[in-house]
Amino acid sequence: MDSIYDYTLEELKLKLKPSFRAKQVYNWIYKKYVSSYDDMKNIPNELKDNLKNNYAIDILKIVKKEKSSDGSIKYLFELNDNHTIEAVLLLMKKKKINDDGTIERSEKYTVCISTQVGCKIGCTFCLTAKGGFVRNLSVGEIVNQIVQIKKDNDISENKSLNIVYMGMGEPLDNYKNFVHSVKVFSEKDGLYISKRRITVSTSGISSKIEKLGEEDLGIQLAISLHAVDDGLRSELIPMNKAYNIKSIIDAVKKFPVDTRKKVMFEYLVIKNKNDDIASAKKLLQLLDGIKAKVNLIYFNPYPGTSYQRPQSSDMIKFQDYLTGKGLLCTIRESKGLDISAACGQLKEKETNGDS
Ligand code: SAH
Numbered sequence: 001m002d003s004i005y006d007y008t009l010e011e012l013k014l015k016l017k018p019s020f021r022a023k024q025v026y027n028w029i030y031k032k033y034v035s036s037y038d039d040m041k042n043i044p045n046e047l048k049d050n051l052k053n054n055y056a057i058d059i060l061k062i063v064k065k066e067k068s069s070d071g072s073i074k075y076l077f078e079l080n081d082n083h084t085i086e087a088v089l090l091l092m093k094k095k096k097i098n099d100d101g102t103i104e105r106s107e108k109y110t111v112c113i114s115t116q117v118g119c120k121i122g123c124t125f126c127l128t129a130k131g132g133f134v135r136n137l138s139v140g141e142i143v144n145q146i147v148q149i150k151k152d153n154d155i156s157e158n159k160s161l162n163i164v165y166m167g168m169g170e171p172l173d174n175y176k177n178f179v180h181s182v183k184v185f186s187e188k189d190g191l192y193i194s195k196r197r198i199t200v201s202t203s204g205i206s207s208k209i210e211k212l213g214e215e216d217l218g219i220q221l222a223i224s225l226h227a228v229d230d231g232l233r234s235e236l237i238p239m240n241k242a243y244n245i246k247s248i249i250d251a252v253k254k255f256p257v258d259t260r261k262k263v264m265f266e267y268l269v270i271k272n273k274n275d276d277i278a279s280a281k282k283l284l285q286l287l288d289g290i291k292a293k294v295n296l297i298y299f300n301p302y303p304g305t306s307y308q309r310p311q312s313s314d315m316i317k318f319q320d321y322l323t324g325k326g327l328l329c330t331i332r333e334s335k336g337l338d339i340s341a342a343c344g345q346l347k348e349k350e351t352n353g354d355s
């Protein structure tokens with residue numbers, strides 16, 4: 001069965017008679033976060049029955065939550081076929097209250113969402129890859145992650161948040177549903193999340209990056225580069241044999257970037273693999289001519305991996321080298337580190353039953 005979260009407002013209007021009901025339903029699901037048609041007070045019973053019979057509304061169940069000391073919360077959701085996926089609410093900035101009780105600044109949230117159960121790409125450092133690929137998420141299953149998290153945290157309807165497609169799965173390998181979910185997210189009468197606040201992270205399917213560029217959706221691009229030579233990159237990301245570094249750089253150069261924005265290059269740093277200054281130099285050369293920023297990520301070890309977390313001193317040297325050359329470079333704060341923030345880790349714990 002399709003779900004009510006699968007559609008843009010225009011699509012829902014075509015399905016519901018009279019069409020103004022679509023906006024009312026949109027209001028209930030995206031602004032009031034109701035998860036039962038019975039709670040939709042202004043919807044006539046006949047239409048409620050039609051909705052119940054044709055569009056699932058209860059599609060994700062929270063089965064586990066882990067809260068980190070920095071305020072981030074990791075969710076494990078169960079889908080209707082019992083598979084599980086993860087999403088993380090990241091608290092980027094805490095609420096600041098003045099002495100007189102007024103709010104100086106409200107919280108800033110980013111939500112990291114999944115697009116697939118498992119993943120086909122098979123990166124050797126990634127836990128999600130270990131379970132293989134199961135299936136794509138539907139548009140509704142992608143969209144509902146945000147609705148559930150807003151509801152669970154009482155985040156008000158008009159509070160904007162950032163979305164990053166950095167959870168489990170490769171978004172560009174579920175291209176159609178991913179693009180459609182962006183359209184649903186940005187609906188004015190729905191969640192109304194600006195496309196500038198949406199970032200897709202890809203392991204580098206060059207042909208799909210080009211396609212996305214041609215669509216000119218207005219979202220931000222993040223590339224999981226992780227290595228500066230094809231030998232190491234193919235070890236880390238086997239798909240690099242088909243889509244090598246040059247093909248990715250060429251695709252990025254064609255990608256339309258908002259004048260105030262940059263393409264983010266994620267660089268997972270692994271001890272004694274890619275944490276040396278020679279790599280930093282090569283990275284600088286590769287990114288020449290691109291409006292780029294670099295995000296260094298500490299490899300997060302898990303039982304059974306032979307890769308190791310790099311030393312902070314090497315991370316800082318790497319960062320200093322790049323910033324010294326004028327390239328914007330940040331080190332990903334280990335947000336939610338104590339809740340195993342790297343994708344796939346909560347699910348893994350659940351499956352092993354050791355949590
Ligand atoms: N498939 C997409 C998006 C999801 S992966 C991609 O690869 O870009 C999300 C992020 O988690 C990627 O940046 C990946 O590098 C990172 N990641 C995966 N395993 C990790 C680990 N063990 N430690 C730290 N980051 C990890």
Ligand code: SF4
Nearest residue numbers: 119121123126129203
């Ligand atoms: Fe898939 Fe991304 Fe994990 Fe690679 S890092 S296996 S592309 S989820």
